[in-house]
Amino acid sequence: MSDQVNLTVDGVRVSVAPGTTILQACEEAGAEIPRFCYHERLSVAGNCRMCLVEVEKAPKPVASCAMPVAPDMVVSTKSDSVKAAREGVMEFLLINHPLDCPICDQGGECDLQDQALGFGGDVSRFADNKRAVENKHMGPLVSTIMTRCIHCTRCVRFAQEVAGVPEIGAIGRGEDMEITTYLEASLDSEMSGNVIDLCPVGALTSRPYAFTARPWELKKTETIDVMDAVGSNIRVDTRGREAMRIMPRNHDDVNEEWLSDKSRFVWDGLNTQRLDRPYVRARKNLAPASWDDAFALIAKKLKGKGAKTAAIAGDLVCGEGQFALKALMDKLESPHVDCRQDGAKLSGPRGNYIFNTSIAGIEDADALLLIGTNPRLEAPVLNARIRKRYLMGNFPIATIGAPVELTYGAENIGAGPDTLADLLAGKYGFSDVLAKAERPMIIVGQGALTREDGDAVLAAAIELAEKSSAISDTWNGFNVLHTAAARVAGLDLGLLPGEGGLDVAGIQDAAQSGDVETVILYGADEIAGASLGDAFVIYIGSHGDRGAHRADVILPAAAYTEKQAIYVNTEGRPQMTEQAATPPGEAREDWKIFRALSEVLGLTLPFDNLAELRSAMFEVAPHFAQIDGLSESATPKAPAAKKMGKEAFAYSVTDFYFTNPIARASATMADCAKAKQQRYGETEGTGTHG
Amino acid sequence: MSVRRLHADQPSSFAFTDENVSWASGQIAKFPEGRQASAIIPLLWQAQKQEGWLSEPAIRYVADMLAMPHIRAMEVATFYTMFNLSPVGEHFVQLCGTTPCWLRGADDLKSVCRKVIGEQGDITDDGKLSWLEVECLGACVNAPMVQINDDFYEDLTAENFEQLLDDLRSGKPVATGPQNSRHGSEPEGGLTVLKGDK
Numbered sequence: 001m002s003d004q005v006n007l008t009v010d011g012v013r014v015s016v017a018p019g020t021t022i023l024q025a026c027e028e029a030g031a032e033i034p035r036f037c038y039h040e041r042l043s044v045a046g047n048c049r050m051c052l053v054e055v056e057k058a059p060k061p062v063a064s065c066a067m068p069v070a071p072d073m074v075v076s077t078k079s080d081s082v083k084a085a086r087e088g089v090m091e092f093l094l095i096n097h098p099l100d101c102p103i104c105d106q107g108g109e110c111d112l113q114d115q116a117l118g119f120g121g122d123v124s125r126f127a128d129n130k131r132a133v134e135n136k137h138m139g140p141l142v143s144t145i146m147t148r149c150i151h152c153t154r155c156v157r158f159a160q161e162v163a164g165v166p167e168i169g170a171i172g173r174g175e176d177m178e179i180t181t182y183l184e185a186s187l188d189s190e191m192s193g194n195v196i197d198l199c200p201v202g203a204l205t206s207r208p209y210a211f212t213a214r215p216w217e218l219k220k221t222e223t224i225d226v227m228d229a230v231g232s233n234i235r236v237d238t239r240g241r242e243a244m245r246i247m248p249r250n251h252d253d254v255n256e257e258w259l260s261d262k263s264r265f266v267w268d269g270l271n272t273q274r275l276d277r278p279y280v281r282a283r284k285n286l287a288p289a290s291w292d293d294a295f296a297l298i299a300k301k302l303k304g305k306g307a308k309t310a311a312i313a314g315d316l317v318c319g320e321g322q323f324a325l326k327a328l329m330d331k332l333e334s335p336h337v338d339c340r341q342d343g344a345k346l347s348g349p350r351g352n353y354i355f356n357t358s359i360a361g362i363e364d365a366d367a368l369l370l371i372g373t374n375p376r377l378e379a380p381v382l383n384a385r386i387r388k389r390y391l392m393g394n395f396p397i398a399t400i401g402a403p404v405e406l407t408y409g410a411e412n413i414g415a416g417p418d419t420l421a422d423l424l425a426g427k428y429g430f431s432d433v434l435a436k437a438e439r440p441m442i443i444v445g446q447g448a449l450t451r452e453d454g455d456a457v458l459a460a461a462i463e464l465a466e467k468s469s470a471i472s473d474t475w476n477g478f479n480v481l482h483t484a485a486a487r488v489a490g491l492d493l494g495l496l497p498g499e500g501g502l503d504v505a506g507i508q509d510a511a512q513s514g515d516v517e518t519v520i521l522y523g524a525d526e527i528a529g530a531s532l533g534d535a536f537v538i539y540i541g542s543h544g545d546r547g548a549h550r551a552d553v554i555l556p557a558a559a560y561t562e563k564q565a566i567y568v569n570t571e572g573r574p575q576m577t578e579q580a581a582t583p584p585g586e587a588r589e590d591w592k593i594f595r596a597l598s599e600v601l602g603l604t605l606p607f608d609n610l611a612e613l614r615s616a617m618f619e620v621a622p623h624f625a626q627i628d629g630l631s632e633s634a635t636p637k638a639p640a641a642k643k644m645g646k647e648a649f650a651y652s653v654t655d656f657y658f659t660n661p662i663a664r665a666s667a668t669m670a671d672c673a674k675a676k677q678q679r680y681g682e683t684e685g686t687g688t689h690g
Numbered sequence: 691m692s693v694r695r696l697h698a699d700q701p702s703s704f705a706f707t708d709e710n711v712s713w714a715s716g717q718i719a720k721f722p723e724g725r726q727a728s729a730i731i732p733l734l735w736q737a738q739k740q741e742g743w744l745s746e747p748a749i750r751y752v753a754d755m756l757a758m759p760h761i762r763a764m765e766v767a768t769f770y771t772m773f774n775l776s777p778v779g780e781h782f783v784q785l786c787g788t789t790p791c792w793l794r795g796a797d798d799l800k801s802v803c804r805k806v807i808g809e810q811g812d813i814t815d816d817g818k819l820s821w822l823e824v825e826c827l828g829a830c831v832n833a834p835m836v837q838i839n840d841d842f843y844e845d846l847t848a849e850n851f852e853q854l855l856d857d858l859r860s861g862k863p864v865a866t867g868p869q870n871s872r873h874g875s876e877p878e879g880g881l882t883v884l885k886g887d888k
Binding site: 160166167168169170171172173176178180181182183 | 693694746759760761762764765768769
């Protein structure tokens with residue numbers, strides 16, 4: 001510990017690493033330092049001056065956020081001069097800040113409000129006119145009241161550093177400085193909502209949330225996001241059973257404190273297009289029905305035809321529901337179960353289908369190859385982590401697939417399997433990079449796996465990983481990036497075709513030929529309705545989307561914010577959602593539906609409550625019990641496969657704002673898509689042409 | 691200084707002349723690889739020289755040339771008052787209104803500007819003249835003064851300033867620097883001290 005620096009803060013002796021700022025040392029010592037511009041995850045700006053402290057022998061107060069510690073420094077954060085300095089800074093900040101807290105959305109959770117109360121003076125001495133600033137357009141998500149801006153530049157730094165879309169800037173200077181995007185264009189980022197959290201005042205606020213609620217009247221539930229497979233930690237704020245907004249929670253190993261726009265602004269989709277009671281198709285149309293009627297109809301259809309029943313699990317469904325579905329299908333003695341509604345050629349061993357390196361592990365990697373994946377759209381938060389690693393330097397990145405605009409420099413070395421084969425044969429410069437790297441990473445996207453030759457691509461990618469020291473005793477650099485929050489849990493629980501079972505494509509063919517008579521769509525909305533032929537379709541899910549449109553019976557289930565359930569993210573990290581609101585109307589939690597249905601079918605499932613279900617589930621997948629734990633990384637093993645095809649990789653997410661039924665029900669997401677379209681024109685509305 | 695905004699009417703495009711392109715690459719070459727953005731000010735300045743003012747397409751053009759985000763170039767262009775974000779006259783008068791010039795009669799010069807040209811920012815119908823009040827240009831010893839394009843015109847009075855504007859307008863040759871008997875900043879009417887032994 002000899003290289004630690006010792007200093008005194010308010011009489012408390014602390015020892016910190018060299019290079020630590022005074023502000024961090026003060027926090028270490030338990031002293032609270034007010035700040036506006038300083039943020040742990042952004043570069044230091046030092047322009048708000050709120051963090052002034054007194055340092056012995058320094059002629060004037062020191063901005064603690066920008067000053068590194070020196071040995072035997074004596075810092076005071078409570079002296080009279082510090083108090084006077086803070087009051088002075090606060091008075092300057094408030095000179096041009098409007099006194100509109102009663103109509104400001106930030107009211108009640110505003111840094112400026114809190115710090116003015118804690119560190120400011122008691123009266124205003126400023127009697128002149130305040131400056132007024134025109135509001136700026138920043139797109140459908142961020143609402144601006146720029147008169148409130150205190151020029152901390154957190155949003156500017158976030159856009160530049162984390163989001164990687166340097167579009168926000170400060171124009172003019174001095175009193176006339178204004179924060180804006182270039183020509184007031186919408187922010188072209190999938191992470192733009194984070195500037196709302198970063199803004200310490202009410203200058204940037206959430207447009208969809210504007211004037212709908214006050215923070216103190218909301219019930220806050222800490223849960224997990226399912227819009228992508230990252231499993232970002234979120235907080236859902238509800239009033240009654242209505243979701244009012246979604247905010248990120250800090251989890252250093254998953255989302256840090258960022259959140260993608262889809263995860264943050266999808267909440268209005270939770271309140272619309274909901275299935276709130278069972279429906280049964282009578283003649284051509286779906287008619288409301290009671291649970292009993294719906295179950296009775298299903299029992300009639302399934303009687304003696306259990307083996308002709310197939311089930312497909314969707315993208316947003318939970319572990320418990322999938323486990324119950326699998327148990328029900330086992331009881332029905334049907335092997336036709338698949339959780340891969342996109343047709344991805346993924347199955348065990350576990351190392352073949354999870355993100356082995358882990359999200360935090362990206363920071364340790366020293367080379368990266370992206371195969372058929374555009375992480376910017378498939379997992380924006382994970383993409384931010386790649387950018388973070390990229391900014392540290394010495395991180396060569398190559399992509400195989402159509403060239404897209406990522407938020408970091410990446411070399412596009414080819415479009416399809418040929419390039420992968422050549423890479424394997426050592427024909428590209430990047431082969432050397434991979435070979436020389438000590439901890440290279442390979443990320444395979446769903447775009448490369450949902451094809452006919454998906455297993456061959458997977459095999460080639462694993463082979464490449466083995467060849468290039470990506471898999472060793474201390475490092476596992478083979479990664480599959482999922483786009484569906486449900487998928488890893490489904491694969492872990494074995495929702496795969498059993499012996500003689502059909503996969504998703506097989507089920508669709510069999511439904512058309514009549515070999516499969518009943519199809520259970522459990523939240524599976526990405527299956528074209530016509531592909532199921534004349535089969536009897538049971539849809540179990542939360543939203544009236546594609547699956548429900550095709551259904552003959554609809555059983556309403558809970559959305560992810562309405563149940564306590566386990567989701568496993570792409571890293572294989574099980575996380576538990578909490579119930580923020582009750583399911584609407586007669587909708588029920590997913591597992592209860594399967595349990596009730598099994599009883600009507602005379603095949604009662606052996607669990608009567610969630611605890612019993614979970615203990616049965618933990619026997620199949622013991623790691624599910626380790627909530628938030630990462631099990632040891634699993635070694636991938638190349639599956640036997642035929643040759644790869646020729647076709648170039650297509651990306652699995654092209655319409656970022658419409659990837660699932662909840663997002664499709666959200667008016668905000670539609671606005672975002674429209675804004676994107678306006679920016680790029682009809683043909684290029686994919687958001688990848690920055 | 692007031693809020694500086696882009697001009698309402700923008701041209702559709704901007705491009706450096708061939709000569710300026712090669713000049714610009716010379717400027718960019720002065721900076722090490724990866725630091726090309728450092729050439730932003732000379733390039734914006736050259737763009738302004740070419741067009742007389744800095745249009746939005748010009749800012750974008752220069753930003754693209756330096757591979758920097760458009761907003762970063764915009765920040766620079768709006769920060770420095772030397773960049774004209776609106777069109778100016780062929781002879782652009784920057785009139786110093788800071789204390790020494792003001793005490794020496796800058797207000798009279800302003801009246802002349804109003805009479806001959808119009809309000810600040812207006813361009814005369816013939817496109818020859820426009821004016822702007824600026825902060826100290828550092829020639830206080832020859833106050834009051836104006837800068838017209840690249841040259842200083844000092845020791846002005848309402849009369850000789852109006853004459854100067856008329857001459858510029860009609861294309862007559864004019865003398866730069868002090869407009870009275872002085873050559874530089876020596877005392878008017880000859881030395882008053884250090885004249886020798888007596």
